[in-house]
Amino acid sequence: MLPPSLIAVVSCLTLCTPPVLPAATLDRSASKKAAGDVSKEDVRRAIAIFRRDPLNAQGEMTRPIIFMFAKESPDVEVSLIQNHLLWFDNKSLPDGSRQVLLAAYMAGTIQSQLDSGKTKHDPLAAAEQVIATYRQLQKADPRLKVREIEDLADLQKRGKLAEHLKGD
Numbered sequence: 001m002l003p004p005s006l007i008a009v010v011s012c013l014t015l016c017t018p019p020v021l022p023a024a025t026l027d028r029s030a031s032k033k034a035a036g037d038v039s040k041e042d043v044r045r046a047i048a049i050f051r052r053d054p055l056n057a058q059g060e061m062t063r064p065i066i067f068m069f070a071k072e073s074p075d076v077e078v079s080l081i082q083n084h085l086l087w088f089d090n091k092s093l094p095d096g097s098r099q100v101l102l103a104a105y106m107a108g109t110i111q112s113q114l115d116s117g118k119t120k121h122d123p124l125a126a127a128e129q130v131i132a133t134y135r136q137l138q139k140a141d142p143r144l145k146v147r148e149i150e151d152l153a154d155l156q157k158r159g160k161l162a163e164h165l166k167g168d
Contacts, residue, residue, distance in 0.1 A: 040114055043069040047107045054100050054133055055140055063103040070106040076113045078106050079121040084165060087130070087148035097137050097144065104133035123165040127152055 046062035046069075053059045070078040085105065088098060108129025112122035134149045155161040 077121045104129045124162050
């Protein structure tokens with residue numbers, strides 16, 4: 001069972017924020033689309049922008065598209081596995097960073113599924129994107145330390161991350 005805090009954040013992020021990207025990055029009709037009408041290309045562009053800089057204004061504007069696509073698209077399966085999201089309830093993690101990392105988790109598995117053409121959650125891609133985004137967050141705030149993500153990064157460095165994620 002997922003912690004209520006995680007369920008509440010995902011619900012709010014997918015329902016409370018309209019999906020909008022800067023006009024230059026999408027076709028003209030994209031900002032008028034309903035959440036369930038976000039195309040694969042729209043979400044690919046959103047993920048590329050997010051990966052470049054999840055903290056700038058454009059990166060922030062991509063999160064609702066990522067969340068909506070994860071929730072609504074029949075082309076992807078995103079599983080919120082509690083043992084893969086242990087960092088989510090870490091009290092030292094600022095709320096804004098928590099949302100960025102959750103978007104990273106979803107972006108990682110979405111991109112993997114779109115690239116492979118297989119509709120199956122990819123926990124390794126999700127975790128790798130969380131680690132990469134966490135490192136970007138640390139550049140903005142060098143004091144940020146989240147033990148659970150550091151543990152994932154250590155497993156990744158030792159080549160044991162995939163094995164660890166299969167156990168759940």
